[in-house]
Amino acid sequence: xxxxxxxxxxxxxxxxxxxxxxxxxxxxxxxxxxxxxxxxxxxxxxxxxxxxxxxxxxxxxxxxxxxxxxxxxxxxxxxxxxxxxxxxxxxxxxxxxxxxxxxxxxxxxxxxxxxxxxxxxxxxxxxxxxxxxxxxxxxxxxxxxxxxxxxxxxxxxxxxxxxxxxxxxxxxxxxxxxxxxxxxxxxxxxxxxxxxxxxxxxxxxxxxxxxxxxxxxxxxxxxxxxxxxxxxxxxxxxxxxxxxxxxxxxxxxxxxxxxxxxxxxxxxxxxxxxxxxxxxxxxxxxxxxxxxxxxxxxxxxxxxxxxxxxxxxxxxxxxxxxxxxxxxxxxxxxxxxxxxxxxxxxxxxxxxxxxxxxxxxxxxxxxxxxxxxxxxxxxxxxxxxxxxxxxxxxxxxxxxxxxxxxxxxxxxxxxxxxxxxxxxxxxxxxxxxxxxxxxxxxxxxxxxxxxxxxxxxxxxxxxxxxxxxxxxxxxxxxxxxxxxxxxxxxxxxxxxxxxxxx
Numbered sequence: 001x002x003x004x005x006x007x008x009x010x011x012x013x014x015x016x017x018x019x020x021x022x023x024x025x026x027x028x029x030x031x032x033x034x035x036x037x038x039x040x041x042x043x044x045x046x047x048x049x050x051x052x053x054x055x056x057x058x059x060x061x062x063x064x065x066x067x068x069x070x071x072x073x074x075x076x077x078x079x080x081x082x083x084x085x086x087x088x089x090x091x092x093x094x095x096x097x098x099x100x101x102x103x104x105x106x107x108x109x110x111x112x113x114x115x116x117x118x119x120x121x122x123x124x125x126x127x128x129x130x131x132x133x134x135x136x137x138x139x140x141x142x143x144x145x146x147x148x149x150x151x152x153x154x155x156x157x158x159x160x161x162x163x164x165x166x167x168x169x170x171x172x173x174x175x176x177x178x179x180x181x182x183x184x185x186x187x188x189x190x191x192x193x194x195x196x197x198x199x200x201x202x203x204x205x206x207x208x209x210x211x212x213x214x215x216x217x218x219x220x221x222x223x224x225x226x227x228x229x230x231x232x233x234x235x236x237x238x239x240x241x242x243x244x245x246x247x248x249x250x251x252x253x254x255x256x257x258x259x260x261x262x263x264x265x266x267x268x269x270x271x272x273x274x275x276x277x278x279x280x281x282x283x284x285x286x287x288x289x290x291x292x293x294x295x296x297x298x299x300x301x302x303x304x305x306x307x308x309x310x311x312x313x314x315x316x317x318x319x320x321x322x323x324x325x326x327x328x329x330x331x332x333x334x335x336x337x338x339x340x341x342x343x344x345x346x347x348x349x350x351x352x353x354x355x356x357x358x359x360x361x362x363x364x365x366x367x368x369x370x371x372x373x374x375x376x377x378x379x380x381x382x383x384x385x386x387x388x389x390x391x392x393x394x395x396x397x398x399x400x401x402x403x404x405x406x407x408x409x410x411x412x413x414x415x416x417x418x419x420x421x422x423x424x425x426x427x428x429x430x431x432x433x434x435x436x437x438x439x440x441x442x443x444x445x446x447x448x449x450x451x452x453x454x455x456x457x458x459x460x461x462x463x464x465x466x467x468x469x470x471x472x473x474x475x476x477x478x479x480x481x482x483x484x485x486x487x488x489x490x491x492x493x494x495x496x497x498x499x500x501x502x
Contacts, residue, residue, distance in 0.1 A: 054169065055400045056393065058109035064387065065113050066394045069127060069140040072118035076143040076374040080338065084195045084406045085141060085398075086116040095195075098409035102401050110397060112390075124150055130384040131155055131493055137384040138391040144188065144376040148443045151187035152486040154493040157381040157388075158185040164392040171399040173197065176370075176378075179438040182487050183283045188378035190370075190436075191399040195410045199338040200375050201368045201436050202267045203428075204234070204357065208350040210255075210328045214241060220354045221424045224366075224431070231268065231357045234258070234332055235304050241331040242312040250312055252320050259324065259333040260305050260315040263371065265456025267334050268305060270369035270437050271356035272297045276449045277441035277480065284484055285440060287476045289449050290469035297359060301456050302463040315457055318343065325349060336371055337432070341414050353414075353428050355435055368435040372442040372450075383493060444483060447476025 073081040087100040103114045117135065120126050124146045130137055142150065150156050159165055160181075167177045172191040180188055190197040206220050217237050223229035238257025245254050261267075274294045277285035288294065307313045314324075318339065324330045326347050334356060335344075344351060355366040370376060385391040415425050442450050452468055455461040 054171065054403070056164075056397050059393075060111045061390055061393075063111060063113070064390045064394075065115055066138050066391070067115045067117060067136060069119055069123065069130070069135075069137040069142070069382070070116040071123065071141050071143055071377040072120075074121050075119045075123055076145070076377075079342075080196065080200070080375045080377070082141050082196065082377060084193065084402070084410075086114060094409045094412050095406060098405045102405040105405075106394075106397055106401055110394070112394065122146070127155055127382050127384060128153075128494060131382065135384070136386050137382055138386065139395055140380050140382050140384075141194070141377050142188070142380050143374065144372055144378050145374065145443050147188040147378050147380050148440065150380070150382070152483055154486075154490050154495075155382055156187040157383060158187060159189055159381060160184065160186050162381065162388070162392040164389060164396050166396065169396075169400070171403050173436060175434075175436045176438055179279070180378075180440060181279065181283055182285075182440075182484070185487070188380050190378055192402040192407045193395075193398040194377070194379055195406060196375075196377050197370045197436060197438075198410065198433055199341065200336050200371045201432055202271070202334055202336055202356050202371060203340065203353050203368065203432055204332060204334050204355065205325070205340065205344065206332050206352045206354065207325060207328055207330060208352055210241065210331050211352075217241075220352060221428065224354055224428065227358075227361055229354060229357045230360055231272070231300075231304060232360070234357045235310075238332055239312055250314055252314065252316060252324060254314075255329045256312075256314040256324065257331045258313055259321050259330045260307065260313050260457045261318065261321065261334060262315075262457070263454055264305050264315075264334055265301060265458075266371070266442075266450070266453040267356055267369055268301050269297065269453050269456070270439070271367050272301070272359035273363055273365075273367055274298075275437075275439050275441070276446065276476070277439055285480060287441070287446065287473055287480060289441075289447070289476065290473040295465055295469065298456065298465040299463060300359070302465075305457040306459060306461075306463075307457075308459040313457075315459065322347065325351075336375075337414055338375070341410075345414065352422070353425050353432070355428065355432050366431055366435040367437045368432045369437050369439075372439075441476070441480070444479065446479045447472040449476065 068085060070085050071082045083095060084099055086103065087096045090097040090100050106112065107114060117137065123140070123142050127137065127140060127150060147156070160167065167186070167189070172189060176190040176197065177186060180186060211217060218228070220229060223233065235258065241255065241257035242250055243255040244250050250256060274297050276287065276289045278288045280286050303309050305313060307315050321330065321333055322343055325333065325344065326349055340353065355368050358366060379395060381391065381395065411426065411429060414429065445451065449472070452465070
């Protein structure tokens with residue numbers, strides 16, 4: 001008996017060792033303090049080889065002041081200020097404490113001071129004024145729509161040409177690097193130092209308690225694993241879970257299998273792998289909204305998302321959705337992770353997170369839109385710095401040190417205690433993170449397609465997408481080309497209109 005127990009323990013130890021070595025990606029869910037140490041350590045008398053640190057080597061920057069113009073609540077949508085750059089002290093807030101500890105580590109390792117200047121209502125004007133003789137900003141975290149204009153006017157540096165920024169490193173969001181580039185240049189980017197783009201990524205939430213009432217339903221987690229998590233399959237489950245309790249049509253007093261939000265049409269358009277613009281082989285975008293397959297997708301989305309076409313779909317405001325979800329009257333709904341973190345998690349509802357469903361099983365991957373509007377901000381390098389080498393090094397350092405601090409804290413904030421008892425949620429959040437989808441066309445709203453896509457789920461609008469394409473693809477292309485001309489033929493900062501009147 002004793003021999004069997006020893007063998008069992010040895011087997012378990014071997015399996016645990018293999019499991020810990022099998023995944024070389026950084027795990028999420030535990031907040032740690034970054035360290036530049038790498039190499040070998042000794043455990044129990046034996047030497048263990050550790051993976052090399054991804055952190056830049058500490059150097060003395062001689063009391064350098066890393067002053068950054070940071071998006072505040074005064075810029076764009078007031079609910080989405082920058083939360084991950086600076087904190088005065090530790091607090092009961094996980095994210096705030098992680099920011100403070102990260103900054104303390106960076107300041108100690110690099111002999112710098114990290115300072116923020118909160119933006120005023122218009123970051124474009126503030127950064128323009130700084131360039132022409134105002135404040136010195138070493139970097140800036142800018143509302144995406146304003147970053148687009150600043151870049152086309154020549155106020156931002158090309159990040160691909162900076163000596164201390166390595167965009168191939170895993171702490172930069174590879175999707176933002178690829179999809180926000182213009183002809184191989186990149187003027188705005190996201191990474192682990194910017195939780196905001198992940199916060200504005202779209203997910204599908206399901207109510208675990210309501211799901212248990214339907215034992216024949218497959219877990220959405222398993223459907224993701226089995227490649228059966230599709231829009232059609234989700235809507236079939238939603239139909240079965242919809243109950244019109246009073247016979248007057250499905251509304252907020254009933255049980256809804258699916259609750260549609262005002263932006264659901266945009267969410268699902270991109271979840272289906274469609275885009276308004278796509279970068280071609282030259283690296284510049286072309287308008288792809290009028291493709292035949294795209295029109296087929298929009299027709300399908302009107303049929304499942306629009307309450308006039310699908311009478312079992314409820315569409316309403318976020319407060320109505322939360323109220324129904326809280327009393328287990330909604331099975332599926334879609335929202336950004338910001339909604340999950342700020343509105344759903346505090347309610348202590350037993351929820352699960354999955355990526356937005358695929359259009360069909362043949363789709364190559366999941367796509368989670370980073371919803372531009374007036375919510376997203378991006379890291380930039382304005383031409384207002386005092387020391388470009390130090391400024392770019394600090395941008396790299398901030399991204400690298402954030403992986404194990406602020407990004408981990410963010411995961412905990414979104415998942416709360418479910419991270420411990422439901423490791424599948426972490427796996428799903430990782431899928432969403434690697435599926436982040438950006439489209440510059442949404443930022444500029446070329447051809448008005450952003451507004452049209454929002455109306456897919458609006459019962460007051462008809463599906464006129466074919467007509468929309470006939471009328472506005474050419475207009476979108478004309479507007480896009482005017483903007484691209486500013487990038488292809490750069491002028492001195494401030495002398496271009498950036499295509500604002502397109």
